[in-house]
Amino acid sequence: MSKLSEKPVLIIGGGFSGISAALEITEACSKSVIVVEKNPYIGGRVLQMYKYFPKLCPPFCGFEINLRRIKSGDEGRIQFLVSSEIEEINTIGSADGNGYKVKIKQKPQYINNNCTICGECAKVCTENRLNDFNYNMDSQKAIYITNISAYPSKYNIDAEFCKFDSCKKCESVCKYDAINLNAKEEIFDIEVESIIVASGWKPYDAEKITNLGFGRYKNVITNVMMERLAADSGPTGGKILRPSDNKEATNVAFVQCAGSRNENHLPYCSAICCLASLKQSIYLREKNPESNSTIFYIDIRTPGRYEKFYNRASSDEKTKFIKGVVANISEDSSSGDLILDAEDILSGKKIKFRADMVVLAAGMVPNGPDIKTGNIKFDYDANGFLFNQNENSGIFSTGVAKNPADVYGSIQASTGAALSVLQFSVNKKG
Numbered sequence: 001m002s003k004l005s006e007k008p009v010l011i012i013g014g015g016f017s018g019i020s021a022a023l024e025i026t027e028a029c030s031k032s033v034i035v036v037e038k039n040p041y042i043g044g045r046v047l048q049m050y051k052y053f054p055k056l057c058p059p060f061c062g063f064e065i066n067l068r069r070i071k072s073g074d075e076g077r078i079q080f081l082v083s084s085e086i087e088e089i090n091t092i093g094s095a096d097g098n099g100y101k102v103k104i105k106q107k108p109q110y111i112n113n114n115c116t117i118c119g120e121c122a123k124v125c126t127e128n129r130l131n132d133f134n135y136n137m138d139s140q141k142a143i144y145i146t147n148i149s150a151y152p153s154k155y156n157i158d159a160e161f162c163k164f165d166s167c168k169k170c171e172s173v174c175k176y177d178a179i180n181l182n183a184k185e186e187i188f189d190i191e192v193e194s195i196i197v198a199s200g201w202k203p204y205d206a207e208k209i210t211n212l213g214f215g216r217y218k219n220v221i222t223n224v225m226m227e228r229l230a231a232d233s234g235p236t237g238g239k240i241l242r243p244s245d246n247k248e249a250t251n252v253a254f255v256q257c258a259g260s261r262n263e264n265h266l267p268y269c270s271a272i273c274c275l276a277s278l279k280q281s282i283y284l285r286e287k288n289p290e291s292n293s294t295i296f297y298i299d300i301r302t303p304g305r306y307e308k309f310y311n312r313a314s315s316d317e318k319t320k321f322i323k324g325v326v327a328n329i330s331e332d333s334s335s336g337d338l339i340l341d342a343e344d345i346l347s348g349k350k351i352k353f354r355a356d357m358v359v360l361a362a363g364m365v366p367n368g369p370d371i372k373t374g375n376i377k378f379d380y381d382a383n384g385f386l387f388n389q390n391e392n393s394g395i396f397s398t399g400v401a402k403n404p405a406d407v408y409g410s411i412q413a414s415t416g417a418a419l420s421v422l423q424f425s426v427n428k429k430g
């Protein structure tokens with residue numbers, strides 16, 4: 001291979017896609033990579049899953065393999081800037097292909113790498129914050145560890161709730177000199193040769209689907225919340241309890257395409273929601289073999305190798321399927337149960353279905369358009385995915401920033417993006 005330029009590659013987003021691209025690049029050649037991640041930890045949304053299909057292993061399995069690869073790699077060639085976001089991206093020179101000057105803002109790093117996550121600081125903290133990792137279903141101390149797999153493995157401080165100088169209890173109990181409450185935000189510039197956008201997704205705001213009652217009825221939750229309810233490290237310690245009264249949910253309805261494939265909400269299919277609901281039906285049975293799930297669908301999409309997963313989940317006699325759109329959800333206020341008005345297309349009848357909890361299979365919305373880009377423009381499609389950027393620009397995309405995908409597809413796309421970056425670098429040199 002011709003000699004590559006020494007300028008690093010910027011990866012925006014440290015989810016499974018961004019991490020994979022970083023590893024593929026640094027394992028293939030001598031280039032270095034800077035991963036800018038807005039969360040205080042890397043791993044993205046996959047870490048918030050209880051298990052992931054098709055194997056149904058916990059996310060830390062795949063994540064641990066990545067961490068091992070990161071740690072066994074050439075020290076320092078992958079730099080993770082967590083709690084960081086892009087402020088501005090500008091081309092260097094006037095033509096495409098000369099690289100980019102990128103302004104990065106990193107939030108104050110109140111906790112340094114001396115932290116052993118002993119937890120003494122959290123014991124004395126008096127303030128609380130909502131636990132966003134658990135989709136705000138519970139709260140935690142203002143000094144907190146984000147999740148059990150957190151990397152970097154250290155506590156964080158939520159500046160919105162910390163009382164800083166008027167408290168300082170955490171600083172005084174820390175035996176490792178790991179806390180500096182005077183840390184400041186940092187803004188700095190880097191120069192990079194190329195950019196991979198791996199900024200992933202956020203859940204569609206289900207409150208916008210007003211007929212389905214999310215935000216109005218406590219027992220209507222979304223699929224991402226269901227992942228945290230099932231997780232042992234989640235707000236209920238892994239018990240699937242309905243939010244209104246903490247009773248075990250035993251008769252759960254899943255509403256597919258909640259907002260998806262709908263011109264008024266998300267016009268596209270998120271590709272994974274059918275699989276996610278089938279997976280969550282398996283969770284229900286695993287937690288309580290007597291529970292029932294009913295999946296309301298337009299059509300079940302489990303392409304390619306996922307047919308086997310569909311067969312596995314649908315062969316369970318307590319998983320029922322009703323082909324039809326749910327027109328409305330109302331609540332029986334005396335019990336907290338939900339009544340779904342739906343059409344059962346196969347029988348041709350309108351039905352009312354009672355469930356003790358409803359899970360909305362809401363789609364994935366790309367984060368790309370939220371990235372600040374200064375004088376350059378990312379070529380998003382009408383839905384905010386960055387599928388095709390002019391390849392002479394050295395800007396590429398991967399994972400759900402590129403198109404709705406599962407983890408496997410996201411990682412494949414990352415290998416492709418890594419190769420594109422290397423080709424770009426070689427061609428520029430040649």
Ligand SMILES: Cc1cc2nc3c(=O)[nH]c(=O)nc-3n(C[C@H](O)[C@H](O)[C@H](O)COP(=O)(O)OP(=O)(O)OC[C@H]3O[C@@H](n4cnc5c(N)ncnc54)[C@H](O)[C@@H]3O)c2cc1C
Pocket residue numbers: 012013014015016017018036037038039042043044045046049051052053054084085086198199200201202223224227272276279362363364367370371372398399400401405406407408410
């Ligand atoms: C309910 C549900 C269940 C699912 N279950 C499975 C499953 O079982 N198996 C499976 O294969 N797939 C599953 N998926 C799909 C899976 O979540 C995605 O394939 C995966 O998250 C894609 O990884 P990613 O790195 O592209 O995106 P993400 O996981 O979203 O990671 C993107 C990262 O970029 C960061 N970021 C975003 N914007 C910025 C910015 N401006 N600056 C810096 N950083 C930024 C984010 O903080 C995040 O860390 C599920 C999806 C849903 C909705």
